[in-house]
Structure formats: C-alpha cells, structure tokens
Amino acid sequence: MFRDYSEIRDFIKKEGITTVDLKYTDLNGKMRHLTLPAAEFTEKIVREGEGFDASSTSGLKSVESGDMVIIPDMDTGFLDPFWETPTLSFLCRIADAETKEFFHMDPRGVSYRAQEYMEKSGIADESLWGPEFEFYLLTSLYYKNAENGAAYFMGTGENNWDVMENQPDYAMAGSIKITDKDGYHAHPPVDLYFKVREEMVQLIRQCGYRIRYHHHEVAAASQHEIEVQPIGLGKVGDMGQVIKYIIKMVARRHGLHATFMPKPLYNRAGSGMHFHQFLKKKGRNIFFEKGSYADLSETALYYIGGILKHGRAITAFLNPSTNSYKRLVPGFEAPTALVFSKGNRSAAIRIPKNFTSEEDKRMEYRPGDATCNIYLATSAMLMAGLDGIKKRIDPRQADMGPYEENLEHMPKNKLKKIIHVPGSLPEALEALKKDMDFLLQGDVFNREIIDSYIRLKEKESLEIRNRPHPKEVDLYFNC
Numbered sequence: 001m002f003r004d005y006s007e008i009r010d011f012i013k014k015e016g017i018t019t020v021d022l023k024y025t026d027l028n029g030k031m032r033h034l035t036l037p038a039a040e041f042t043e044k045i046v047r048e049g050e051g052f053d054a055s056s057t058s059g060l061k062s063v064e065s066g067d068m069v070i071i072p073d074m075d076t077g078f079l080d081p082f083w084e085t086p087t088l089s090f091l092c093r094i095a096d097a098e099t100k101e102f103f104h105m106d107p108r109g110v111s112y113r114a115q116e117y118m119e120k121s122g123i124a125d126e127s128l129w130g131p132e133f134e135f136y137l138l139t140s141l142y143y144k145n146a147e148n149g150a151a152y153f154m155g156t157g158e159n160n161w162d163v164m165e166n167q168p169d170y171a172m173a174g175s176i177k178i179t180d181k182d183g184y185h186a187h188p189p190v191d192l193y194f195k196v197r198e199e200m201v202q203l204i205r206q207c208g209y210r211i212r213y214h215h216h217e218v219a220a221a222s223q224h225e226i227e228v229q230p231i232g233l234g235k236v237g238d239m240g241q242v243i244k245y246i247i248k249m250v251a252r253r254h255g256l257h258a259t260f261m262p263k264p265l266y267n268r269a270g271s272g273m274h275f276h277q278f279l280k281k282k283g284r285n286i287f288f289e290k291g292s293y294a295d296l297s298e299t300a301l302y303y304i305g306g307i308l309k310h311g312r313a314i315t316a317f318l319n320p321s322t323n324s325y326k327r328l329v330p331g332f333e334a335p336t337a338l339v340f341s342k343g344n345r346s347a348a349i350r351i352p353k354n355f356t357s358e359e360d361k362r363m364e365y366r367p368g369d370a371t372c373n374i375y376l377a378t379s380a381m382l383m384a385g386l387d388g389i390k391k392r393i394d395p396r397q398a399d400m401g402p403y404e405e406n407l408e409h410m411p412k413n414k415l416k417k418i419i420h421v422p423g424s425l426p427e428a429l430e431a432l433k434k435d436m437d438f439l440l441q442g443d444v445f446n447r448e449i450i451d452s453y454i455r456l457k458e459k460e461s462l463e464i465r466n467r468p469h470p471k472e473v474d475l476y477f478n479c
Contacts, residue, residue, distance in 0.1 A: 001077040001208070005043040008074065012038050012088065019087040021080060022050060023241070024070045024094055025107050026057045027453055029320075029373030031241050034070065038088070046072055049095055060094070060105050060452075067097045076238055078207045082249045091238050105449050107375040108237060114379040115233050117442035123279070123299075123389055124286060128230035129378055130212070130276035130362075133243055133370065136264055137193050137222045138257045150470055154257075154264060158183075158192050158222040178220035181269070186216040193256070197224055200250045204228075207246070209239050219269040230276060230362075233378060240374035260370035262319070263326035270327030270334070273370045275381065276352070278362040279303070288361040293402060294342045294351040295361055304340050304349055304363055305395040306388015307381060308419075310438055311338040311348060311367075312431035315421045317380040318368035320457055322425050322464045327369060330408055335366035338419045339401040346407040348421065367421050376453070380439060387438040425461045429454050 002008045011017070020041040023033045034052060036045075049069030054060040060068070072090035080089040094106035102109040119125050140155035155161045158178055178190045188194050197214050205211060210229035217223035226247070231239055244260065251258035263270045278287040279299070287300035296304075307314070319328065328334045333345050340349035340363070350364045368377060387393075395401055399417050407415070422428040432454065439445040 002074040004074070005046045008041075008046070008077065008088075009043075011077075012041070015079065015088075016086050017088045018085045019083060021083070021087055021089040022070050022072055022092050023089060023245075024092045025237075025241060025373065025375065027060060027105065027107060027373065027449070027456060029107070029371070029376070031245060032057060046074065048100060049092070049097075051097060054094070054103075054105075060103075068103055069095050069097050069100070071095050071100065073238075078242070081203055081206070081246075082253075091241065104446055105452065107373050110379045110445060110449070111233055111237050111375045113442065113444045114382050117444050118233075118279075118382060118386060120442070121386060121390070123386060124281045126280040127233045127382055128278055128280065128362075129233060129236040130228055130230040131236065131240060131374070132272070132274045132276075133226045133228075133240075133247065133260075134217055134271035134273065135224055135247060135258050135260050135370070136219070136271065137196065137224060137251055138259065138264075139255070141257045145467070150467065156222040158190070159220050161221070178216075180220050181218060183216050183220045183223060184218045191216045193222065193224070193254075196250060196254050196256065197226065200247050201226060203246050203250065204243055207242050209243065217269065217271075219265070221265055221268050223269060223271065230278070233382060236378055237375035244370065262321065262324045262369040262371060264323075269332050271369065272327065272335075272366065273368045273372065273374075275365045275368055275378065276362050277365065277378075277381065277385075279385075285358050285361055287363070288358040290358075294353075295356065296351065296363075299389055300361075300363065301394060301396070302389040302392055303385035304388065305393030305398065305400065306386065306391070306438075307365060307384045308338045308340065308349065308395050308400045309388060309393050309398070310384035310435055312419070312422055312428070313435035313439075314377075314380040314384055314432075315367065316425075316428040316432040316454075316457070317377045318365075318372055319421070319428065320373070320425070321369075321371040322461055324369050324371060325422075325424050328367065328421060328423070336420045337403075337407045338421060339399075339403050339407070340395055341401055341403050344404060344406070347401065347403060349401075379444060383439050383441065383444055387441070425457060429457055429461075 017038045020036045020038050021033050023031055049071035051069050054068040070092035072092050076091040078089055080087040093108055094103040096103055138154050139157050143152035178186050201211050201214050212227040212229050214226040217225045248258045278285055287297055289297035328336050335348050337347055339347045341347040342351045343353045348367050355362055422431055
C-alpha cells in the first residue's frame with residue numbers, strides 16, 4: 001500500500017488516523033499486536049522497528065535473550081475497519097533488536113527464505129497459492145475445563161440448536177432448518193448468514209485480496225466457505241492472517257462466534273483448508289502439459305511426488321492440533337490417503353477438473369486445516385514439492401496414484417498398499433522428527449524453529465491426553 005514513510009505520513013494526515021496497530025505472528029500461528037498513537041509512529045519505527053519481549057510470545061525465544069523488534073512492512077498497510085478510532089494496521093516482520101535482520105524464528109521469515117530458495121534453485125520464480133477458508137458461525141459458546149468436570153456447548157440458529165435473541169433480521173432461525181448434510185450451496189432464507197459472509201468478503205477485498213467466491217458449506221449447522229484467487233508465497237501468509245481476523249471480527253459484530261476448529265461438532269462435517277498451488281517460471285505455468293494425464297507436466301508430477309513422499313512429516317504443520325485428527329476420519333470425505341487423483345476428493349491431492357487452461361492448471365492439497373500456521377504450512381509444502389522435482393520422485397512409480405476410485409470403497413488388500421497421513425498429532429510429530437532434512441535445505445527452516453515447534457505441540461498434546469473426557473464418564477463410570 002505504501003512505498004515510503006512520506007506516503008504513510010500523508011495518509012495519516014489525510015484520513016485523520018489517530019492509531020497505528022502493528023500485527024505479527026507467533027510460532028503457533030496466532031496473530032498478536034502492539035498499538036501506538038499515530039503521532040508516535042515515526043520514520044525511525046518504520047526503519048528500525050518497535051521493541052517487544054519475544055520470550056513472552058509463544059515459542060519464539062528464550063527468556064535469556066528475549067529482546068526483539070517488530071518492523072512494519074509498508075506494503076501491508078490497511079485501514080482497519082474494526083476500531084472505533086481511525087486506525088492504520090501493518091503486518092510486521094520480527095527482527096533482531098541489534099542487527100535488524102530477519103529473526104530466524106519468525107514464521108513470516110520462513111516463507112521469505114522459501115521463496116528465495118525456490119528462485120535460486122532455478123526451478124521456478126513464482127509459486128501461487130489459493131487456500132480455501134472453511135469455518136462455522138455459531139450463536140452461542142459455553143465451555144468449562146476444571147479438575148472435577150469438563151463440558152462444552154455450541155449453538156447455531158441454522159440447526160435450531162439455539163435461536164438468536166435480539167436479532168430481528170435472523171428471526172426465521174426458529175422455524176427454518178437446513179436438512180442434515182444438505183448445506184452445500186444452500187440458498188437464502190435457509191442460508192441464514194449470507195449477508196454476514198458478504199460483509200466479510202467486501203472487507204477482504206478492501207484489503208486488496210481477490211475473492212473467487214463464497215458459499216454455505218455441507219454441514220447444516222452453519223458451515224461456510226470463502227475461497228480466494230491464487231497469490232504469491234510472500235503474500236499468502238499475510239492474506240491468511242488478515243482474512244481470519246476479518247472473519248472473526250465481522251462475526252463478533254453480528255453477535256456470532258466464528259471458529260476454524262477442524263472438528264467443532266461431533267458427527268458433522270469438519271472444516272479444512274485446502275491449498276490450491278502451482279509454479280511459474282518467466283510467467284509460464286510449469287505445471288501444464290497438454291495431452292498428458294490431467295494435462296500435468298512432468299515437473300508437476302515430481303512436485304506431487306515430493307509432497308506425497310513427505311506427506312506424513314508436513315502433516316505436523318498442516319494439521320497441528322489434536323482436534324485436526326477428529327476431522328481426518330472415514331465417512332466425511334476426509335482426504336487421508338497420500339495419493340493423487342483427477343477429481344477424487346478422498347485423495348490427499350486432487351487435480352481439479354475445472355481448471356483446464358495453461359493459466360489455471362494446478363493441484364490441490366486437501367488434508368490441511370486452518371489451525372495451521374499458514375507461513376509454515378505453505379513453506380513446508382513448497383519445500384517438499386521442490387525436493388520431489390530435484391529428486392525426480394514419480395508418484396506413479398511409488399503406488400501413489402492416480403487413483404480414480406473412491407478410496408473409502410477400495411478393497412482392503414489394495415488399501416493396505418497406500419500410505420495415509422498420521423492418525424494423531426504425536427504420530428505426525430514423530431514423522432517430522434524422522435523426515436526433516438528437506439526442510440533444512442537452504443536454511444529455509446532450521447533445527448531451532450522445528451525443535452521449538454515440536455516442543456510446543458507435544459505440550460498441547462499432553463494437555464489433552466491427561467484430561468478425562470466426558471464420554472469416558474459415560475463409558476466407564478459404572479464399570
């Protein structure tokens with residue numbers, strides 16, 4: 001948005017900006033922020049950053065050396081629509097307080113290094129990414145975790161589990177209900193929150209990101225999707241953070257709760273984050289070759305082979321929550337098989353049939369979900385794909401496809417030959433420990449960031465494992 005500080009200064013004066021908000025991302029993928037009066041936002045801050053204690057931020061640094069700075073990226077500036085005072089927001093890179101160099105533990109920096117590594121490899125000069133944002137909108141949320149009890153409740157007007165009060169625009173909730181599993185592309189009036197979704201989309205567009213479409217998703221219990229047009233690796237992480245921020249804030253504005261949990265509701269469709277992706281070199285899509293299988297080039301097949309070969313390891317970044325593995329189960333179009341296919345939604349990699357031109361040819365990696373740190377997730381996929389190209393890993397010669405049949409209906413003797421994504425977070429972390437060398441190429445990732453990430457996720461897993469579950473009371477209290 002801005003090229004230099006003088007443009008920022010002029011914008012602040014013209015728009016009457018009173019506040020500047022600096023946003024950055026921790027290792028878990030959570031957005032954090034630091035807020036300044038606009039009068040204190042100087043050229044020095046743009047150049048040298050504002051200090052913060054990284055040791056207090058999830059997974060970033062030890063207490064012994066916690067001083068870091070966040071340096072605003074001028075190109076990411078946007079007028080924040082959710083503050084009562086006129087506020088200009090920036091996404092920031094985390095830098096060393098002394099050298100001002102990219103902090104090696106900054107997730108945003110990983111994607112920058114991945115881009116540089118790809119360019120230096122000579123394979124491609126651009127990678128394009130189009131994530132799909134699936135989420136639920138809920139009218140009420142209650143949860144409790146104590147030593148003597150645990151419970152949660154989620155309500156949604158669309159399923160008549162909870163009728164919204166004091167919301168006259170949504171008064172039809174108590175009388176109109178979407179039939180179970182009939183939510184896909186539901187039309188108003190049963191698509192109760194289409195206006196809320198449209199508001200989200202318009203604000204996303206105002207921030208400079210292109211939307212492909214939005215719609216109601218499969219689950220009757222108010223599941224939604226917003227899909228974007230592909231964008232470069234250096235921007236996709238920023239876009240993901242801004243879009244999640246907008247979705248959550250617009251929902252709150254309407255008295256709703258937006259959640260990207262992969263499986264918030266039992267026996268309902270889970271929410272994923274499918275990643276459309278392809279590579280370009282000198283403006284040409286190098287994934288396209290007319291007349292081959294699905295019009296995929298040899299380069300594209302090797303890229304697919306790399307992702308499938310390292311699929312179990314990258315699951316630690318693509319599906320980094322214990323809840324992720326409650327979505328990756330049979331019966332809900334869960335893409336758990338590490339194979340590729342043309343249009344088969346039960347495969348980890350799908351080659352969408354509707355993208356037939358050279359300009360649009362792509363692959364779609366389907367297991368991921370939005371609990372991921374999008375900077376790390378996209379970088380890990382790219383590194384796996386590039387490794388496949390370098391090593392000429394052909395998925396057709398490794399029983400990784402193409403499989404056109406529904407894998408859930410495949411005979412057991414054939415299914416045994418197929419490798420699947422891990423079945424739990426600990427299993428995914430173990431896979432990462434055994435297969436991380438491809439991530440360390442070009443110092444894109446480093447051992448410290450991977451080890452810190454693993455420790456962070458092992459701690460999360462332990463917190464869930466050690467807690468009694470309400471269903472266990474049902475099963476075992478009277479044993």
